[in-house]
Amino acid sequence: TISAAGDVTLGRDEDYGYTRSFDHEFELQNKDYGYFFRNVKDVFKSHDVTIVNLETTLTNYNGKADKAFRFRADPSYVEILKQGYIDAVSVSNNHTYDYLEQGYQDTIATLEEADVGYFGNGHHHMVDVRGIKIGFLGFKSWYESDETYEAIKTSIEDLKKEGADLIITMFHWGIEREHIPNELQRKLAHFTIDNGGDLVLGAHPHVLQGIEEYKGKMIVYSLGNFSFGGNKNPSDKDTMIYVHKFNFKNGQLESE
Numbered sequence: 001t002i003s004a005a006g007d008v009t010l011g012r013d014e015d016y017g018y019t020r021s022f023d024h025e026f027e028l029q030n031k032d033y034g035y036f037f038r039n040v041k042d043v044f045k046s047h048d049v050t051i052v053n054l055e056t057t058l059t060n061y062n063g064k065a066d067k068a069f070r071f072r073a074d075p076s077y078v079e080i081l082k083q084g085y086i087d088a089v090s091v092s093n094n095h096t097y098d099y100l101e102q103g104y105q106d107t108i109a110t111l112e113e114a115d116v117g118y119f120g121n122g123h124h125h126m127v128d129v130r131g132i133k134i135g136f137l138g139f140k141s142w143y144e145s146d147e148t149y150e151a152i153k154t155s156i157e158d159l160k161k162e163g164a165d166l167i168i169t170m171f172h173w174g175i176e177r178e179h180i181p182n183e184l185q186r187k188l189a190h191f192t193i194d195n196g197g198d199l200v201l202g203a204h205p206h207v208l209q210g211i212e213e214y215k216g217k218m219i220v221y222s223l224g225n226f227s228f229g230g231n232k233n234p235s236d237k238d239t240m241i242y243v244h245k246f247n248f249k250n251g252q253l254e255s256e
Helices: 022-028 041-045 075-083 100-114 146-161 183-194
Strands: 002-009 049-054 088-090 117-119 125-129 132-140 166-172 199-203 211-214 217-220 225-228 242-244 247-249 252-255
Touching: 002 199, 049 166, 075 100, 088 132, 100 117, 117 125, 117 132, 132 146, 146 166, 146 183, 166 183, 183 199, 183 211, 183 217
Parallel strands: 002 049, 002 225, 049 088, 088 117, 132 166, 166 199, 199 217
Antiparallel strands: 002 242, 125 132, 211 217, 247 252
16 A cells, blocks of 8 residues: 655745744744654555655755755754655655755755655665565656656666566656646656556646546646645645555556
């Protein structure tokens, strides 16, 4: 059983004030790392693997990218993921390099030290659940390119060579605040399944989008925001936890 949630932005953009920010709330909660996922951790704990899109950096580095929004969390905030029973995160999104290459490397090192899996941005993650190997991939894609299609195809092939029985792909795609997936999202999702993907998940629009069944596989186009420090009061607060149960018998996928 896999559970997935959308954009998790720990910390904040320090250019937009402290009051009512994620950091401020953490202070008000007496620095309780368990606060943010308190009401959902039992759901996550009950599933075999839980993944989210980590849309922030975990670093104390001060060098910033030249862009409108730059998110950063103290590396100790990785404990929020741990106490929330988040097993792995996608690091393939438009905030991966908010604090430049050093901020990204700090993020990866922090996740590794905390034993939180990560995938995307050239990395994949593999877990073994009762003898079933589950591979996770992540991609960022707003534009159609041969390179993207080739990367998807090759990455799935590589995971299968490593023995993956299931392949779950999370995309960072689409248009912000659009509730309907665009044509590129559909093409990428269908291509992923055509080439061996078993479940496609989406993030970035910050709102929920529809779910499609394609060739017996599911596509969740946008999971929306989840624990989102990037905006103090988003107008659309709808969110969800997507739960998917895969049934195997004698190592073979029977139903889903």
